[in-house]
Amino acid sequence: MSHLDENRAAWNRLADSGSQFATVATDDECREPLKTLDSRNWLPASVHGLDVLCLASGGGWQSILYAVAGARVTVVDLSSSMLALDRRESARRGLNVRTIEASMDDLSMLGDQTFDIVHQPVSTCYVPSIAKVYAEIARVLRDDGLYISQHKQPTSLQVTRRDAQNKYVVGIEYYIEGPLPTAPDDSYREANATEYLHRWDNLVGDLCRAGFVIEDLREPLRADYSAPVGHFRYRGRFTPPYVRLKARRVSRTPGSDPPTANKIWTP
Numbered sequence: 001m002s003h004l005d006e007n008r009a010a011w012n013r014l015a016d017s018g019s020q021f022a023t024v025a026t027d028d029e030c031r032e033p034l035k036t037l038d039s040r041n042w043l044p045a046s047v048h049g050l051d052v053l054c055l056a057s058g059g060g061w062q063s064i065l066y067a068v069a070g071a072r073v074t075v076v077d078l079s080s081s082m083l084a085l086d087r088r089e090s091a092r093r094g095l096n097v098r099t100i101e102a103s104m105d106d107l108s109m110l111g112d113q114t115f116d117i118v119h120q121p122v123s124t125c126y127v128p129s130i131a132k133v134y135a136e137i138a139r140v141l142r143d144d145g146l147y148i149s150q151h152k153q154p155t156s157l158q159v160t161r162r163d164a165q166n167k168y169v170v171g172i173e174y175y176i177e178g179p180l181p182t183a184p185d186d187s188y189r190e191a192n193a194t195e196y197l198h199r200w201d202n203l204v205g206d207l208c209r210a211g212f213v214i215e216d217l218r219e220p221l222r223a224d225y226s227a228p229v230g231h232f233r234y235r236g237r238f239t240p241p242y243v244r245l246k247a248r249r250v251s252r253t254p255g256s257d258p259p260t261a262n263k264i265w266t267p
C-alpha cells in the first residue's frame with residue numbers, strides 16, 4: 001500500500017469514528033467565524049468575496065467558517081469521509097463549498113493564481129516532500145496571497161518514549177528519510193497513518209525558496225503543568241508539538257515592492 005492509500009484509509013477511519021479532528025464548526029463558532037479561525041489576527045479584517053483554499057482540511061471546520069464569513073471556499077483533502085463532512089455541513093447551512101478529493105502535493109486540477117488565501121492545518125507530515133506542496137501552493141496563490149499553515153515540529157516527531165525519570169527520549173534520528181517507524185509514545189501521531197519528518201530546513205527553508213516571505217511564526221502552547229505524567233500535555237512541557245506559520249506569496253511582477261511584515265493587505 002502506498003502512503004496515500006494508508007493515510008486515506010487512516011483518515012476515513014478517523015472521520016467515521018468521530019475523531020476530534022473531524023468536528024464540524026458549531027453555531028457558536030460560526031457567530032464570529034474569523035475570530036474562531038484566527039486568534040492571532042493573521043487574516044484580513046474581511047474575507048468576503050475572497051477565494052480561499054482549505055488545504056488538507058476536510059472535516060467541516062475551516063471550510064464552514066470561511067464560507068460563513070463570505071469567502072468562496074474550495075476544500076482539497078485525501079479522505080472522502082472527511083470531505084463528506086464538509087459537504088453535509090455546507091448543505092445543512094445552505095453554504096456553497098467546493099470539495100475536491102486529491103493529494104496536497106498535486107493540485108493540477110486548480111488553476112495558476114486562483115486563490116487569495118491558502119489555509120492548511122497540520123497535514124504536511126503525511127507526504128514525503130514538503131517542497132512539492134509549497135510549490136503547488138505558490139503556483140495557485142495570487143501575488144501577495146496569504147498562506148497560513150500548521151505543522152508538526154521535527155523534535156516532537158523524534159520522540160519515541162518516556163524513560164524511568166519521566167523524561168522524553170529522542171529515539172529517531174533527525175536526518176531520517178522515508179516513513180517514520182512506529183513508536184511506543186504516539187501521543188502526537190495518528191493511528192495507522194504514515195508520517196514523515198520535515199526538518200526546519202524544509203519547513204522554513206523550502207517555504208522561502210518556493211517564493212514566500214514569512215511574516216510570523218508561533219508555537220501553539222500544549223504544555224500543562226497540572227497534567228499528569230504521561231498525558232500529552234505533560235509531554236508538551238518538554239517539546240512543543242506544532243509550529244504555525246504566516247507566509248505571503250512574493251509578487252511575480254518584476255520591480256514590485258517585496259511584501260513587508262507590517263504592510264496592510266488590501267486584496
Ligand SMILES: C[S@@+](CC[C@H](N)C(=O)[O-])C[C@H]1O[C@@H](n2cnc3c(N)ncnc32)[C@H](O)[C@@H]1O
Pocket residue numbers: 004007008011021022055056057058059060061062076077078079082102103104105121122123126127
Ligand atoms: C489534522 S486533519 C486536518 C483537518 C481538520 N479539519 C483540522 O482542523 O484539524 C489532517 C487532514 O489531512 C488530510 N490528508 C492526509 N494526507 C493528505 C494528502 N496527501 N493530501 C491531502 N490531504 C491529506 C486528512 O485526510 C485530514 O483530513
